[in-house]
Amino acid sequence: MTRGPFGGRRVGARALLGLGLTLALALPLTGCGSGSGGDKARVPEGWSTLDTDSLSVGYPKNEGYAEQPAAERSGNNAAVALKVEDGIRTGMVSVQLDFATGVSDAAGAAAAAGAGIGLGTTRRSTEDVRLAGPSPAREARRIDYDFTADGKENTPNRGTPMTGVLVAGVDSAGVPFVVRLNAVKGAVGEGELDAFVGSITVK
Secondary structure (H helix, E strand, C coil): CCCCCECCCCEECCCCCCCECCCCCCCCCCCCCCCECECCCCCCCCCEEEECCCEEEEECHHHCCEECCCCCCCCCCCEEEEEEECCEEEEEEEEEECCEECCCCHHHHHHHHHHHHHCCEEEEEEEEEECEECCCCCEEEEEEEEEECCCCCCCCCCCCEEEEEEEEEECCCCCEEEEEEEEECCCCCHHHHHHHHHCCEEC
16 A cells, blocks of 8 residues: 555645555444444454543454553554555554644644545545544544555555545644554445444544
């Protein structure tokens, strides 16, 4: 995949921001969060969660994903879950916090996060979503996109079609966040993407 989806750093609200994850999943969806608000999202059966100061999000532990130790992950990420097969990073979920300056709402967070998906990427849709958690922190924006892999840094072979989704917002303390998921196109359906978004609880 393109280099951008595996990195990121603190940037201005309109500066380029790399996307930071890859995920391929196919799993039964039982008890997933609706993303319509509430105290805490429910995650699909067999999933585990990444927990950070600003939010928690589900990842498919039953599909071979494992949380990356803090000592091994990039300092830009607050939490990461990886799936590695035959030395290839076939799955990655990541959370970045306080990743942009001058951001005070979901629209600003999404503008900063979305700036990085313009390089070799086709944006499929952008929509407002309501996550579990306190209001107004549960207001967020979702961006779905397609791109192709570049085969660098142990990612899928160059030219592999990929699908991604990011969710950006601001937590109850005013800290901007972005949660990312990328998947080999066709390996994850819209229902799984929805379940991922619905598993997020903002604090």
